[in-house]
Amino acid sequence: MSKNEKVVIIKYNAGNIRSVSFALERLGITPVITDDHELIRNADKVIFPGVGAAGSAMAYLKERGLDTLITSLKQPFLGICLGMQLMCKYSEENDTKCLGIFDLNVRLFNKDWRYGNSYLKVPHMGWNTIDHLKSPLFKNVPENSYCYFVHSFFAELNTDTSIAQTSYGVEYASALHKDNFYGVQFHPEKSAEAGAIILKNFLDL
Template sequence: MKTVIIKYNAGNVQSVMYALERLGTSYLLTDDEAEIRSADKVIFPGVGEASTAMAYLRERRLDKLIPSLKQPVLGTCVGMQLMCRYSEENDTTCMGIFDIDVRRFPSSHQAGEPRLKVPHTGWNSIHTLQGPLTNGLSENAYVYFVHSYAADVCPETTAVCDYVRPFSAMLHRDNFYAAQFHAEISGDVGQRILENFLKL
């Protein structure tokens, strides 16, 4: 099986590489169209800022390539956000694989409620689990988040997290899968999600 990690200027690649190595999976880190198209599985990770990452993708025409892929594709963190329609982060038009917008968490709070920190950083539970990537997971399993922006809950949501507001922790449409959290550093739960993806 050929697994490709898409190479672009959004970090976090090293931890994904380590996670695949722990699973005994070989991989290729590349931005070459032919290599990506010939892969059995494609992973699109990312940390950082949406508009800069999208500009890099457009320069290399990866913004056209990724939505056209037919094999299973997994986007994580900023990778997931770039697969959505639009991000409020620097008013960024994204790839539109998922027909949903990414919105910033509000920094204000209602009277009487605890003030939640933004960015949302650390372990939190996910619920309303659906789809093949969540096979074997318990409802309210814990995963690791680092983000200030999140996609709303929509028909393509396959896991929900509650922080400031309910948001899409995972998405799925056709051959495209996505996780807002960092599966590669989410312990046994994240490892199971990656295993499930590699078995698709």
């Protein structure tokens, strides 16, 4: 990407904003952190991070009109963790109607499901692999690369929009894509070399 391109991180009440900002700075990009509609609309790339609860996050977005702004954007847009989940149509967390960019439900991991020889620990926290990679977002990222996850809810698999999947008691979508919208369930900013490549690929879209 050109060093002159403007990269915006959306500021709202559910963000791991600083760690995303630092990861971009390591790639030579100084992002603007803002909730200003005009700055977001005029950005070349938009990143929508998230750590927190779906219900309160959606309430905050609606209060500030960010929900309708986000769905109207045309530039490359990347949701991270809760950010990706909020891009789906519905989350079981707080019985929340979300942005509806992806026609998918977000469900709670079931502690009665098995993972290997034991039952699931919820949240799903730590390193896990991503596979079935099929997007320019994963250029030069090998199948079964390890990425860093922290989440209790997951997006269902969908053949139209899933561009990566991960297994944790169930096969679920660890990345999604539709039009200009991308989402990743893992934290690329905490995922070492694979995460840095993914962020750079997004910036190069």
